[in-house]
Amino acid sequence: MTRGPVLILGATSGIARWVAVALGQRGHSLWLAGRDREELERLAQDVSLRTGAVATAVPFDAMDMDGHEAFFADLVSRAGIVEGVVLAFGYLGEQERGERDWREARAILDQNFTAAASVLLVAARYLEERGQGWVCALSSVAGDRGRMSNYLYGSAKAGLSTFLQGLRSRLQKSGVHVLTVKPGPVDTGMTFGLPKLPLLAPPERVADDIVRAIDRRKDVLYTPRPWALIMAVFRAVPERIFKKTRL
Amino acid sequence: MTPERVGGLPTKRLEGLGGWGRFPTSDNVAVRPEKFRQLQPVGASSLARGMGRSYGDAALNSEGTLVLTERLDRLLEFDPESGVLRAEAGATLADVLAAMVPRGWFVPVTPGTKFCSLGGCLAADVHGKNHHRDGTFSAHVAAAEVVLANGERVVCSPDDGSELFWATAGGMGLTGIVSEVALRLTPIETATMRVRHTVARDLDETIGLLTDPAHDARYTVAWLDCLASGARLGRGVYMAGEHARPEELPLRIEDPLRLAPKRPKPFPFDLPGWALNPVTIRAFNAVYNWVQGRRREFLCPYEAFFYPLDGIHGWNRMYGKRGFVQYQYVLPTATARQGTKEILELLSRERKASFLAVLKRFGPEGPGFLSFPMEGLTLALDIPFSEGLERFLDGLDEIVVAHGGRVYLAKDSRMSAQTFRAGYPRLGEFLEVKAAVDPEGRFGSDLSRRLGIGR
Numbered sequence: 001m002t003r004g005p006v007l008i009l010g011a012t013s014g015i016a017r018w019v020a021v022a023l024g025q026r027g028h029s030l031w032l033a034g035r036d037r038e039e040l041e042r043l044a045q046d047v048s049l050r051t052g053a054v055a056t057a058v059p060f061d062a063m064d065m066d067g068h069e070a071f072f073a074d075l076v077s078r079a080g081i082v083e084g085v086v087l088a089f090g091y092l093g094e095q096e097r098g099e100r101d102w103r104e105a106r107a108i109l110d111q112n113f114t115a116a117a118s119v120l121l122v123a124a125r126y127l128e129e130r131g132q133g134w135v136c137a138l139s140s141v142a143g144d145r146g147r148m149s150n151y152l153y154g155s156a157k158a159g160l161s162t163f164l165q166g167l168r169s170r171l172q173k174s175g176v177h178v179l180t181v182k183p184g185p186v187d188t189g190m191t192f193g194l195p196k197l198p199l200l201a202p203p204e205r206v207a208d209d210i211v212r213a214i215d216r217r218k219d220v221l222y223t224p225r226p227w228a229l230i231m232a233v234f235r236a237v238p239e240r241i242f243k244k245t246r247l
Numbered sequence: 248m249t250p251e252r253v254g255g256l257p258t259k260r261l262e263g264l265g266g267w268g269r270f271p272t273s274d275n276v277a278v279r280p281e282k283f284r285q286l287q288p289v290g291a292s293s294l295a296r297g298m299g300r301s302y303g304d305a306a307l308n309s310e311g312t313l314v315l316t317e318r319l320d321r322l323l324e325f326d327p328e329s330g331v332l333r334a335e336a337g338a339t340l341a342d343v344l345a346a347m348v349p350r351g352w353f354v355p356v357t358p359g360t361k362f363c364s365l366g367g368c369l370a371a372d373v374h375g376k377n378h379h380r381d382g383t384f385s386a387h388v389a390a391a392e393v394v395l396a397n398g399e400r401v402v403c404s405p406d407d408g409s410e411l412f413w414a415t416a417g418g419m420g421l422t423g424i425v426s427e428v429a430l431r432l433t434p435i436e437t438a439t440m441r442v443r444h445t446v447a448r449d450l451d452e453t454i455g456l457l458t459d460p461a462h463d464a465r466y467t468v469a470w471l472d473c474l475a476s477g478a479r480l481g482r483g484v485y486m487a488g489e490h491a492r493p494e495e496l497p498l499r500i501e502d503p504l505r506l507a508p509k510r511p512k513p514f515p516f517d518l519p520g521w522a523l524n525p526v527t528i529r530a531f532n533a534v535y536n537w538v539q540g541r542r543r544e545f546l547c548p549y550e551a552f553f554y555p556l557d558g559i560h561g562w563n564r565m566y567g568k569r570g571f572v573q574y575q576y577v578l579p580t581a582t583a584r585q586g587t588k589e590i591l592e593l594l595s596r597e598r599k600a601s602f603l604a605v606l607k608r609f610g611p612e613g614p615g616f617l618s619f620p621m622e623g624l625t626l627a628l629d630i631p632f633s634e635g636l637e638r639f640l641d642g643l644d645e646i647v648v649a650h651g652g653r654v655y656l657a658k659d660s661r662m663s664a665q666t667f668r669a670g671y672p673r674l675g676e677f678l679e680v681k682a683a684v685d686p687e688g689r690f691g692s693d694l695s696r697r698l699g700i701g702r
Contacts, residue, residue, distance in 0.1 A: 012282075014281065014318075036282065038282075038283065038284065039282050039283065042283060042321050042323060042335075043321065045321065045322070045323045045324060046321035046322050046323065049322040049323070049324075049325060049346050050322060050342070050345070050346045188281070189279070189281035189318075192250075192257055192259055192279050192281075193250030193251075193257035193258050193259040194250060194257075195250070
């Protein structure tokens with residue numbers, strides 16, 4: 001198996017950091033993309049020291065969708081080739097604020113869906129043409145069913161999951177694999193202090209699951225494992241009952 | 248449902264939080280910065296908490312906010328010329344070892360667990376089995392960055408003449424938040440230790456082995472059977488270790504710097520409180536003495552030599568929900584033998600059994616104002632929690648103070664402010680530095696309030 005360069009979009013997110021370490025340990029060189037220069041530099045140093053892989057920080061603004069094309073072209077010219085793309089940016093936001101303030105709602109929808117779709121379409125053209133490689137995108141179990149407490153985030157992630165299904169089908173003809181990751185709640189900055197989260201998973205463990213799923217060319221990964229079953233039950237509840245829950 | 252914020256960061260309630268000994272516990276509120284620049288004191292009283300491996304109340308701040316450093320754990324820079332590794336203070340010795348042992352570098356000083364943060368190691372100025380040769384952790388710190396009460400980040404080092412460094416080394420987090428540490432690593436050629444065990448029949452023999460240059464090694468320690476009494480008082484096994492050289496290893500090993508990976512097994516449940524009692528501990532000690540005493544010279548992975556308990560995650564659950572008390576004192580050379588004899592007699596008489604009674608010779612005292620080690624002998628005990636324990640430990644305090652010794656803050660949960668002052672004569676110098684860098688007393692802990700070090 002080739003161990004080419006991997007681009008990680010949203011590399012400072014809690015899960016992405018450990019995905020980078022796990023990929024570095026497998027011998028991939030890494031391009032760590034995000035908005036926060038200082039954090040990216042620290043991260044790149046850390047990944048290099050822990051794994052011996054070459055890790056480089058690159059500035060990337062997911063919300064600058066007009067710039068995605070140029071960003072990707074520039075990256076390809078610097079990296080030579082891109083073997084895999086990990087999409088890890090996202091924004092949980094605040095549901096209640098989003099219901100009152102369209103700017104918050106829009107930020108949630110755009111960062112989780114529109115910006116993801118934009119950059120993945122650019123990456124897909126490159127990988128399709130190259131005829132190999134893979135995409136791994138972090139969606140969420142929240143996209144499997146709309147709930148009153150987070151349907152803005154959930155619907156954007158549902159959009160992303162559906163987008164990835166279509167993309168997978170399109171790219172499989174070219175030998176490019178697409179993995180949809182649906183993590184349950186993970187112990188990151190996104191969830192710290194939130195009350196009563198069931199089965200809060202450590203990011204290192206989720207990252208290990210993700211990298212193993214990339215190796216095995218899995219289509220959809222629920223991580224940690226019990227969430228596959230939990231969401232199957234969740235999806236099976238009839239809507240006329242589900243709508244009355246306070247979830 | 249969004250959590251309350253302090254200093255721009257979401258807070259989390261940690262109810263019934265304790266140290267590694269699970270005694271005492273208190274309700275705490277914590278923030279957890281994920282970005283380096285977010286590492287700042289928050290609210291009226293803050294305290295950095297790393298891995299929570301101190302045993303008592305050193306890493307608790309029930310009247311303020313805990314700043315958890317666990318996510319600021321990145322390794323930043325390594326210079327193979329000088330051997331200096333710069334890392335964020337939340338990085339653990341385990342992180343450093345995993346990255347650096349395969350490159351031929353070892354941590355210069357390590358306590359009995361590798362799951363402790365670099366910031367915690369500096370704040371407690373920890374020691375290891377090589378103290379008599381290499382001193383404490385701070386002796387190998389080239390520089391440290393500290394976030395002060397006013398938010399300013401200051402780099403201090405042993406060379407720059409500032410007293411901030413020597414107040415921070417051993418200062419239990421009360422001068423500020425240690426944010427980065429530059430640590431001078433030790434070169435090694437293999438990941439294996441060459442270990443020699445020698446049986447000692449009584450206290451004199453044990454102390455003799457620890458002090459005799461003919462038996463010395465870089466890493467030395469003696470395990471004591473503290474239920475032995477009479478003529479056998481202080482019997483134990485003396486353990487001496489060196490980093491093995493490549494030519495001492497069996498030929499089949501391909502890379503001498505790599506160990507076979509092993510996953511720690513979790514301790515599965517809280518043992519009931521009665522499970523550890525003088526009878527079971529006596530049985531354990533007899534078996535342990537027999538097994539370890541029979542091994543003479545052997546090779547073992549560094550993890551088995553330095554971290555026998557890290558192989559079991561959460562081994563503190565062995566002591567049940569009531570937890571246990573760690574007690575470690577040091578006595579100066581002149582009184583060490585007599586004082587240790589008195590303490591062992593008391594332990595044996597009151598049948599206060601301990602699994603881990605570890606005797607160690609310390610080298611010269613370092614410059615840290617509140618650093619624990621002084622030249623002499625140190626004994627570490629862990630004792631399951633039981634009725635009357637507090638009174639018993641007060642008795643130990645009296646013996647320690649009478650012999651000019653002191654008790655280790657990172658393991659303490661109950662000594663009096665009086666005992667503390669008697670043991671730490673440089674407290675005044677520490678308080679002067681603290682008053683200068685933290686005039687409003689923004690850094691405090693349950694320990695600092697108990698001992699009258701800070702609000």
